[in-house]
């Protein structure tokens with residue numbers, strides 16, 4: 001088979017890779033229905049995160065179970081399944097507390113930008129769609145549950161978004177936009193999206209944003225203070241991972257407010273005294289997507305949410321390099337990749 005491999009900065013190739021097979025008895029092999037490029041893939045793509053030689057890429061996936069190892073009990077060949085970017089056994093203490101992305105047997109998925117994928121700990125990681133194969137038009141939305149929606153959902157939960165509360169979302173990438181959707185689902189009263197791009201502002205409004213702030217830094221904070229009667233927001237979702245966005249988030253929250261952070265931090269350092277006097281709650285990390293999968297799948301299948309709208313570029317998988325380029329240049333919010341095998 002052929003799949004995406006990152007060789008170095010801005011050098012993604014679609015080339016021959018070994019077709020995955022069962023290695024551990026707890027593995028499954030999937031035939032991928034859809035995969036995509038993640039904002040976090042752009043860090044190594046831009047050379048901002050070192051790679052150790054040519055690296056197979058991709059960690060968002062859904063598709064059909066092709067084969068399972070002989071210890072797999074719950075997942076069956078032919079099922080349509082969605083899994084998280086982090087594998088989990090769904091039985092260890094961290095999983096039972098709901099922190100599946102800190103499972104003691106966790107592995108971070110790679111290699112999903114390919115027609116076939118091996119998934120370790122299949123029974124704990126994969127969730128089948130109820131009532132069989134979903135209709136084709138729901139596949140993009142189901143794919144978002146694998147990471148970007150699950151991460152936005154965690155961001156809203158970790159920021160304690162409540163009925164009627166005021167929410168700020170820092171970052172207008174796909175995670176930020178789905179953070180808006182998640183805040184709306186939790187009943188937020190006012191959702192302020194920080195975005196400078198028309199297409200993203202429009203989608204933010206579609207997903208439930210009530211206000212758009214285009215300013216950043218001190219000007220952005222000042223405007224948010226103005227909107228929140230000088231106090232700051234109850235909940236702030238940080239969905240970027242830079243020093244600037246983290247400070248924007250902390251400064252936008254009211255004393256006693258909650259800041260979640262789900263953008264993978266790159267060179268972020270917090271000043272202890274500043275944090276001390278901010279009086280905010282902080283909670284973030286890699287989203288425990290597995291915990292939310294059954295609920296998110298249900299919301300999508302019932303037509304309550306349509307998170308697949310974040311895909312504004314659809315490409316055959318062999319054009320994966322263009323997907324990276326378009327997202328790097330911010331021409332696309334998120335690129336959906338479709339293998340030719342489906």
Ligand SMILES: [Zn+2]
Nearest residue numbers: 089092095103
């Ligand atoms: Zn676990």
